[in-house]
Amino acid sequence: MKRVAVFWLVVGVIGWALLPWYLTQNGFWRFGWLTDMSGTNASALGAALHDKPWLWLPVLGFVGAALSLGLARTQLAMARGLFASGTAGLALLMGQALLIGTRFGLWEADNPGIGAGAFVTASALLFIATTGVSGLGKGRGDAFVTGLVGAIVALVAIFVFFPLTFILVRAFELKGGAGLGFSEFLPRFFSSTIWGIGCITGGGSCGPAVNSFLLGLSTAAGTTFMGLMFALIFTRTDFRAKKLLRVLTVLPIITPPFVIGLALILLFGRAGTITEFFSWAFGWEKTRWLYGFHGVWLAQMLSFTPIAFLVLIGVVEGVSPSMEEASQTLDANRWQTFRYISFPLMRPGLANAFLLGFIESIADFGNPLVLGGNFNVLSTEIYFAIVGTIADPAQAAILSITLLTFTLSAFLAQRFWVGKKNYATVTGKGDSGRHAALNPVLRWTAYLVALPWAFFTMVLYALILFGSFVKLWGYDHTFTFEHYLRGFKIVVRNGVHFTGAAWDSYFTTLTISAIAAPLTAAVGLATAYLLVRQKFTGKNAFEFSTMLSFAIPGTVIGVAYIMAFNFPPIELTGTGLILIIVFIFRNMPVGVRGGIAAMSQLDKSLDEASIMLGANSATTLRRVILPLMGPAILAALTYSFVRAITSVSAVIFLVSARHNMATSFIVGRVENGEYGIAIAYASVLIVTMLTVIIAMQLVIGRRTLRRADRVEAH
Amino acid sequence: MTKGSVRFEGVTKHFDDVVALKPLDLDIAPGTLVTLLGPSGCGKTTTLRLVAGLESPTSGRIFIGDEDVTHLSATYRKVSMVFQSYALFPHMTVAENVGYGLTVKRVSKSELRPRVEEGLAMVGLEGFGDRLPSELSGGQQQRVAVARAIVLEPEVLLLDEPLSNLDAKLRRHVREEIREIQQRLNLTAIYVTHDQEEAMAVSDRIIVMKNAEIAQEGAPADLYERPNSAFIADFIGDANLLPVEVARSGETVDIVFDGRRLTLPTAFSTTGQANLVLRPHQLRLSHEASADSLPAEVSYAAYLGNQVQYTLDTALGEIFAVTVPDATPFRKGDTVHVGFDPVAARIVSI
Ligand SMILES: Nc1ncnc2c1ncn2[C@@H]1O[C@H](COP(=O)(O)OP(=O)(O)O)[C@@H](O)[C@H]1O
Numbered sequence A: 001m002k003r004v005a006v007f008w009l010v011v012g013v014i015g016w017a018l019l020p021w022y023l024t025q026n027g028f029w030r031f032g033w034l035t036d037m038s039g040t041n042a043s044a045l046g047a048a049l050h051d052k053p054w055l056w057l058p059v060l061g062f063v064g065a066a067l068s069l070g071l072a073r074t075q076l077a078m079a080r081g082l083f084a085s086g087t088a089g090l091a092l093l094m095g096q097a098l099l100i101g102t103r104f105g106l107w108e109a110d111n112p113g114i115g116a117g118a119f120v121t122a123s124a125l126l127f128i129a130t131t132g133v134s135g136l137g138k139g140r141g142d143a144f145v146t147g148l149v150g151a152i153v154a155l156v157a158i159f160v161f162f163p164l165t166f167i168l169v170r171a172f173e174l175k176g177g178a179g180l181g182f183s184e185f186l187p188r189f190f191s192s193t194i195w196g197i198g199c200i201t202g203g204g205s206c207g208p209a210v211n212s213f214l215l216g217l218s219t220a221a222g223t224t225f226m227g228l229m230f231a232l233i234f235t236r237t238d239f240r241a242k243k244l245l246r247v248l249t250v251l252p253i254i255t256p257p258f259v260i261g262l263a264l265i266l267l268f269g270r271a272g273t274i275t276e277f278f279s280w281a282f283g284w285e286k287t288r289w290l291y292g293f294h295g296v297w298l299a300q301m302l303s304f305t306p307i308a309f310l311v312l313i314g315v316v317e318g319v320s321p322s323m324e325e326a327s328q329t330l331d332a333n334r335w336q337t338f339r340y341i342s343f344p345l346m347r348p349g350l351a352n353a354f355l356l357g358f359i360e361s362i363a364d365f366g367n368p369l370v371l372g373g374n375f376n377v378l379s380t381e382i383y384f385a386i387v388g389t390i391a392d393p394a395q396a397a398i399l400s401i402t403l404l405t406f407t408l409s410a411f412l413a414q415r416f417w418v419g420k421k422n423y424a425t426v427t428g429k430g431d432s433g434r435h436a437a438l439n440p441v442l443r444w445t446a447y448l449v450a451l452p453w454a455f456f457t458m459v460l461y462a463l464i465l466f467g468s469f470v471k472l473w474g475y476d477h478t479f480t481f482e483h484y485l486r487g488f489k490i491v492v493r494n495g496v497h498f499t500g501a502a503w504d505s506y507f508t509t510l511t512i513s514a515i516a517a518p519l520t521a522a523v524g525l526a527t528a529y530l531l532v533r534q535k536f537t538g539k540n541a542f543e544f545s546t547m548l549s550f551a552i553p554g555t556v557i558g559v560a561y562i563m564a565f566n567f568p569p570i571e572l573t574g575t576g577l578i579l580i581i582v583f584i585f586r587n588m589p590v591g592v593r594g595g596i597a598a599m600s601q602l603d604k605s606l607d608e609a610s611i612m613l614g615a616n617s618a619t620t621l622r623r624v625i626l627p628l629m630g631p632a633i634l635a636a637l638t639y640s641f642v643r644a645i646t647s648v649s650a651v652i653f654l655v656s657a658r659h660n661m662a663t664s665f666i667v668g669r670v671e672n673g674e675y676g677i678a679i680a681y682a683s684v685l686i687v688t689m690l691t692v693i694i695a696m697q698l699v700i701g702r703r704t705l706r707r708a709d710r711v712e713a714h
Numbered sequence B: 001m002t003k004g005s006v007r008f009e010g011v012t013k014h015f016d017d018v019v020a021l022k023p024l025d026l027d028i029a030p031g032t033l034v035t036l037l038g039p040s041g042c043g044k045t046t047t048l049r050l051v052a053g054l055e056s057p058t059s060g061r062i063f064i065g066d067e068d069v070t071h072l073s074a075t076y077r078k079v080s081m082v083f084q085s086y087a088l089f090p091h092m093t094v095a096e097n098v099g100y101g102l103t104v105k106r107v108s109k110s111e112l113r114p115r116v117e118e119g120l121a122m123v124g125l126e127g128f129g130d131r132l133p134s135e136l137s138g139g140q141q142q143r144v145a146v147a148r149a150i151v152l153e154p155e156v157l158l159l160d161e162p163l164s165n166l167d168a169k170l171r172r173h174v175r176e177e178i179r180e181i182q183q184r185l186n187l188t189a190i191y192v193t194h195d196q197e198e199a200m201a202v203s204d205r206i207i208v209m210k211n212a213e214i215a216q217e218g219a220p221a222d223l224y225e226r227p228n229s230a231f232i233a234d235f236i237g238d239a240n241l242l243p244v245e246v247a248r249s250g251e252t253v254d255i256v257f258d259g260r261r262l263t264l265p266t267a268f269s270t271t272g273q274a275n276l277v278l279r280p281h282q283l284r285l286s287h288e289a290s291a292d293s294l295p296a297e298v299s300y301a302a303y304l305g306n307q308v309q310y311t312l313d314t315a316l317g318e319i320f321a322v323t324v325p326d327a328t329p330f331r332k333g334d335t336v337h338v339g340f341d342p343v344a345a346r347i348v349s350i
């Protein structure tokens, strides 16, 4: 304990006394602050001596820690001292950062956003406190474990909960900064512009809350049904092309969210192929039916059915074959077995898929943006409230709260109601035997529903590729490279010049995603490690808060981030860093889940053996757990990389001229009606991601191969 | 010096509401092999993990040697453990597994190699260093696990049911090897098992546990010959427990047994209801009655080649008896007279 505490004490003092406390004008990595230590380059020590005496406050934490280390008679006393001084120092640091010279300011001061010095100092204080906690015997006395818990709690608090409070504040703020209250919130929240039910009663259109809700229900019901049909075919029939169905589940992962919408426009839009065909053959009128509820629903069905499929494969497979065999030996026929045994056992899993589909649907931003027309949903309304001609942040905050209420309710229902009732996976042991085959009626229903749908999905993807090579879809079908040239032209003259319009955002996207992916995987796997392998008080709350960001729609996070990180003390908007951060915390739950699944398969005695052999938990993690989790880590890396590339909802609020992302570039083209280049760009993205995924698969395959070689050598 | 001794002072362990260990005092002498024996769920593994530092006690203090290790993390205890599942690292070769503890202690390469080889030689696995654990048989994996634990020269070696994944034939061989290594290196070892025969075979001392506390401890012969309770008598070697009344207690006892008064040369401290302990193979079966015999009817007879097992119905309850086969075995339904040797009989409380 002592060595770790001394280390962090030294780091902290260096951070406070030498590193620039605030964001430096020219960027930290240019190191201009090494030679010129004045102005925003000043360290806390410099600024405290000069004009900001409150920057002495955090030092009290270090003084306390030093005293504890020097004077404490017993280990326990030292641990208490370290914990108290670390926490106190941290509180003082945060207090001064939040309260002096900010919007909540107690008094005026010219404080820029905090920078490297403050970050290092705060981390050091945090780790001094957690080291103290380990000395109190928590986390089996392991400073690494308590430090990890502390770090993740702090990160989630700053980058998930802190921004959300800004939405609340903004929604409850009274006019003219007169404090907080319900008097303005309530009428705006319950107004008919949000909750109107005109589309049901017949008096016009519905409010976005009602639209989102109805859309969510329809999509959830549809995707759950479709997913079940696919899952039944996959697990209960001898259908030949099961591999092909598997491919279907990968597609939504590598598809930017509005691409399905674009493909539907190519088919069913006013100039769409099928629209043209029916107009030519039967003289049907070309309508805009696609732009509205039906179009968005269709697009969401196509986008989210594979996700339901993936969830339900597990559910359907989870029904123990021995129960079905038992039912059949009791003389039930196939239909009765399905009706009275299998289906009831799947019901919690179906409810789960339904709720997931609901959350996906109402959090979806890309499809409604492309196909919504006059059909307003919450996610797009939030966007327009921020970027529209009349920006209304308060309205965006109120809509965000509405959306958040829906997703959180579904999330809570999923966790506490459905999650507890899941008995499909209980058995686990000694289950051999075969799943009962479907009765013919059910089997043919499944085939008839699912296979045309799978075909339809394939056609859409083919269209994307195809559509990017024609001049103007629906009008001029001559073959052309024009769209690719506009986006991705490379001129080789006196060196290589990337002159295409899309290169900038393409490179930014790849860079930012490549930086975010390992960080996401690291945070996700570290969290999984704590959840699976360590015991500590508050673990349930810890798990809940790390999974919570799954239930926060990207649009809400985007709005929260621009409200929270646009001003000191944490000023991040316009940087690449904020994009990286948003990806880490949006995609973290996936890393956590993958990590939990992979780590649960590693026998705990492996870690314990390593610990018993004198390795500490950091070494154990590095030498035993991580090497054995290789494939899971690669999967987490790939997944977070790909998700970062395809993500649009949060990103669209956070991009800037310097850091534009591929998806927001495409949305810009779509809004201008330039479908050609949008589709071409989307194809390039899909190909890029496929390449990455296949490369990763090869790496994983190679790894296992090598193991096999070795086995054979002896 | 007490290097290598292990001492518990009033150690308890609770998992939420489950009491895994009631207040426990232990004192294990250096250089001895002590077995924790008891039925499943009685707290053996928990005790072992407390010594290892993989669990921390709810209350009480733990000493290894003279050092209070109650709050010391497992990493820094001079204790090694052989896991039930062996817990060999599948991505490392046998040599890397055995050398792991030395590697993380940053022992130099030149020193590492000979020590790993020495460790492998100790368990008879010279030349297996380059294999992966998956390329070894169960018995070999088990020995790698032992080698890995002892190359660190621990003060205390812990073994949690080390033989449970081996087949019956191999078990005897490996347990002898473990005992041999333990004695050669003069290690303190704590050995967990639920198999009483295994415990009797390897231990200097056995601690029998029941319901999260110690039921009795002592040398194997002590437990067998002087059980302090019906549970121990039955658990250590089979026993018939017959209800008797103790009329006089002291250095020798008088019992009332099937209406007759007998004097037994065994010590017991109280009078009143008690159990008479009769070992199955110490019983005599004959066609004639004698002063201390009981009439019985054979309800089941099984011929096992080297012995014959009988289940007998008597007025005092069912009796299990084992005899060497002879020319005229009894058959089901026969009436026999069961006699016993008063010198070998023991009295335990109910
Ligand atoms: N990690 C744990 N969490 C909760 N209960 C536990 C845990 N480990 C052991 N127990 C409980 O403590 C008791 C003793 O367990 P254990 O020491 O493993 O028994 P043994 O090794 O003698 O079979 C059992 O009732 C068991 O269920």
Ligand SMILES: [Mg+2]
Pocket: B044, B045, B046
């Ligand atoms: Mg056990």
